[in-house]
Amino acid sequence: MSKREFTVSNEYTFNRASPARWIISHLFRYKFRVLLYMALALITNFAFSGTRVLTGNAFDAVLKGDGAQVGIIALKMLALVICCGLIDFGARFMIEIVAKSLARDAREELYVSLLGKSQSFHNRQRVGDIMARATNDMSQISDMVSPGFDIIYDSFSSLLAIMIFIGILNIQLLLVPLLYLVVFLLTLRLYSRRLNPVSREMREQFGVTNAILNEAVTGIEVIKATSQEEQEKEKFTKNASRYRDFFVKNGIIQGQYLPTLLLGIALAFCFLHGLFLLLQHQITIGQLVTFIGLATNLRFVTDMSTWSFTLAQLGIAGSRRVLDMMKEETEIDENEDGYKAQIQGNIVFENVSFGYGETPILKNVSFQAKAGQTIAIVGQTGSGKSTVTKLVNRIYDVSSGRVLIDGQDVRDWNMDALRSQISTIEQDIFLFSRSIADNIAYGMGQQANTSTIEQAARDAQAHDFIMSFKEGYETVIGERGVMLSGGQRQRLAIARALLTDPRILILDDSTSAIDSATEDEIQKAIKRVLQNRTTLLITHRISQIRWADKVLVVRNGEVIDQGTHEELMQRCRTYQRIFSHYENVAAPEAVLASGE
Numbered sequence: 329m330s331k332r333e334f335t336v337s338n339e340y341t342f343n344r345a346s347p348a349r350w351i352i353s354h355l356f357r358y359k360f361r362v363l364l365y366m367a368l369a370l371i372t373n374f375a376f377s378g379t380r381v382l383t384g385n386a387f388d389a390v391l392k393g394d395g396a397q398v399g400i401i402a403l404k405m406l407a408l409v410i411c412c413g414l415i416d417f418g419a420r421f422m423i424e425i426v427a428k429s430l431a432r433d434a435r436e437e438l439y440v441s442l443l444g445k446s447q448s449f450h451n452r453q454r455v456g457d458i459m460a461r462a463t464n465d466m467s468q469i470s471d472m473v474s475p476g477f478d479i480i481y482d483s484f485s486s487l488l489a490i491m492i493f494i495g496i497l498n499i500q501l502l503l504v505p506l507l508y509l510v511v512f513l514l515t516l517r518l519y520s521r522r523l524n525p526v527s528r529e530m531r532e533q534f535g536v537t538n539a540i541l542n543e544a545v546t547g548i549e550v551i552k553a554t555s556q557e558e559q560e561k562e563k564f565t566k567n568a569s570r571y572r573d574f575f576v577k578n579g580i581i582q583g584q585y586l587p588t589l590l591l592g593i594a595l596a597f598c599f600l601h602g603l604f605l606l607l608q609h610q611i612t613i614g615q616l617v618t619f620i621g622l623a624t625n626l627r628f629v630t631d632m633s634t635w636s637f638t639l640a641q642l643g644i645a646g647s648r649r650v651l652d653m654m655k656e657e658t659e660i661d662e663n664e665d666g667y668k669a670q671i672q673g674n675i676v677f678e679n680v681s682f683g684y685g686e687t688p689i690l691k692n693v694s695f696q697a698k699a700g701q702t703i704a705i706v707g708q709t710g711s712g713k714s715t716v717t718k719l720v721n722r723i724y725d726v727s728s729g730r731v732l733i734d735g736q737d738v739r740d741w742n743m744d745a746l747r748s749q750i751s752t753i754e755q756d757i758f759l760f761s762r763s764i765a766d767n768i769a770y771g772m773g774q775q776a777n778t779s780t781i782e783q784a785a786r787d788a789q790a791h792d793f794i795m796s797f798k799e800g801y802e803t804v805i806g807e808r809g810v811m812l813s814g815g816q817r818q819r820l821a822i823a824r825a826l827l828t829d830p831r832i833l834i835l836d837d838s839t840s841a842i843d844s845a846t847e848d849e850i851q852k853a854i855k856r857v858l859q860n861r862t863t864l865l866i867t868h869r870i871s872q873i874r875w876a877d878k879v880l881v882v883r884n885g886e887v888i889d890q891g892t893h894e895e896l897m898q899r900c901r902t903y904q905r906i907f908s909h910y911e912n913v914a915a916p917e918a919v920l921a922s923g924e
């Protein structure tokens with residue numbers, strides 16, 4: 329079992345060794361329903377072939393002039409057809425339930441698997457591609473079972489019934505159908521071998537096209553602002569055309585399906601063979617009629633297999649893509665048996681180095697934060713400030729060195745215990761398209777009551793602007809909170825953090841997107857949120873730096889100095905420059921951004 333950051337208790341485990349085994353293990357979960365379906369479908373097909381026998385019997389009775397017998401046969405036929413219809417309904421109903429249950433289970437399995445993947449995994453993925461796998465591929469998997477598997481099983485059980493009835497009629501009559509069957513299976517194998525890679529590529533291309541569409545819709549503002557519509561259109565057209573080409577190729581292979589032609593030839597030979605046996609008085613006219621009727625039923629097997637095999641191919645290709653995503657290795661484990669305790673808030677970085685890829689970003693970072701302290705991190709943009717904070721709650725793991733919380737390596741902590749006590753207020757705050765109250769209560773699993781939500785909002789200086797909306801706390805905010813300004817979003821994030829009352833807070837306040845009117849309120853909110861917890865504060869704001877017990881000065885991934893504001897003012901040239909510029913220029917951002 330690969331590493332996971334999140335698991336569900338009592339999770340049903342499926343065999344992920346190969347797409348076929350995976351599907352079978354899913355079907356196995358509903359084995360009784362599958363077996364019932366198989367039995368019902370088999371009965372339907374035998375009953376249907378039985379109607380051909382009755383037709384032949386009726387012919388013989390007519391030729392003998394036995395009217396009473398014809399009447400009895402007609403009644404038998406009616407009863408058989410009604411039973412056939414009812415049982416067939418039961419079979420279709422069963423398989424449809426199995427198909428939809430399987431799709432639901434597979435979707436849930438993929439979803440849980442995605443929740444358990446590390447941040448590095450999600451950085452590598454394109455959202456559109458994930459969406460294509462979670463929606464289209466899942467539908468393909470469901471279609472593979474019903475109607476795909478249904479048709480294939482139905483075809484083969486009808487074939488079995490046809491062969492048994494012909495064999496009972498006269499064993500010699502099996503000659504042509506059996507020959508046809510051998511040629512049919514050979515051409516079918518050839519057909520699926522040709523179709524398989526094309527349908528796989530078609531699915532892959534669909535994922536790529538979907539990802540482009542998703543990216544364009546998400547980034548529509550940038551496209552419009554930079555007037556790149558033409559380039560985006562071309563890119564999309566190119567990919568949509570590739571998808572079309574695969575689709576056409578798929579169609580061409582399907583169009584070249586040989587068995588239909590072969591069946592026509594086989595039926596002609598069946599007729600000749602039957603006629604020959606009739607002339608030799610080995611079968612009656614009625615039996616010839618039954619035989620031709622049964623042989624004609626082979627059309628059902630032949631025609632349906634074209635489509636059903638396409639569905640099966642697409643389903644297998646879809647399962648492979650879903651499975652590939654679920655099986656992709658993730659770096660961080662939830663560490664279920666790890667250390668669990670109430671966090672006091674002592675953080676120690678011991679010679680920590682880290683890189684997202686090959687290039688090292690952080691080099692030999694060491695510092696300490698005592699419980700309840702506020703540590704400000706300052707440095708030029710891209711120097712690695714946010715990266716330092718991402719190692720605390722194990723969004724990423726260190727490459728070397730250790731990060732300790734209360735003396736325990738973060739890798740030894742139980743992931744849930746660790747993360748549930750650490751909150752992050754990031755620069756780019758993500759708000760769900762739900763009500764404001766739900767967004768604030770998010771970290772509590774929606775378990776907070778209205779008055780505590782409101783209190784948190786008041787402490788975060790957010791209550792007044794929330795109440796200015798017509799629906800107050802019930803106002804639904806758009807995707808990514810587009811209806812709110814940067815300052816409002818930040819205050820909602822602060823309220824969310826206050827509500828969860830984390831022991832460690834990571835606050836990335838390096839954004840300068842706040843208008844000065846709300847600046848004061850934000851400062852108040854931040855000051856409030858820092859109380860009683862260890863805080864790592866990334867900031868460019870001089871007032872906030874002054875609140876800190878210790879300041880880390882980061883340059884190119886190294887902590888070049890650390891100490892209190894006063895100490896650094898005395899000995900650190902970079903720090904002194906920040907402040908001398910601040911006095912002259914009024915804001916330190918310019919200096920920090922300049923790389924000093």
Ligand SMILES: Nc1ncnc2c1ncn2[C@@H]1O[C@H](COP(=O)(O)OP(=O)(O)OP(=O)(O)O)[C@@H](O)[C@H]1O
Nearest residue numbers: 451684685689708709710711712713714715716838
């Ligand atoms: N997910 C990622 N994958 C690869 N490289 C990354 C990733 N995130 C950040 N980096 C790189 O790591 C370096 C440090 O980034 P980081 O975000 O920690 O800087 P920062 O000091 O917080 O910058 P800013 O003040 O602009 O937020 C940068 O060179 C950045 O390009």
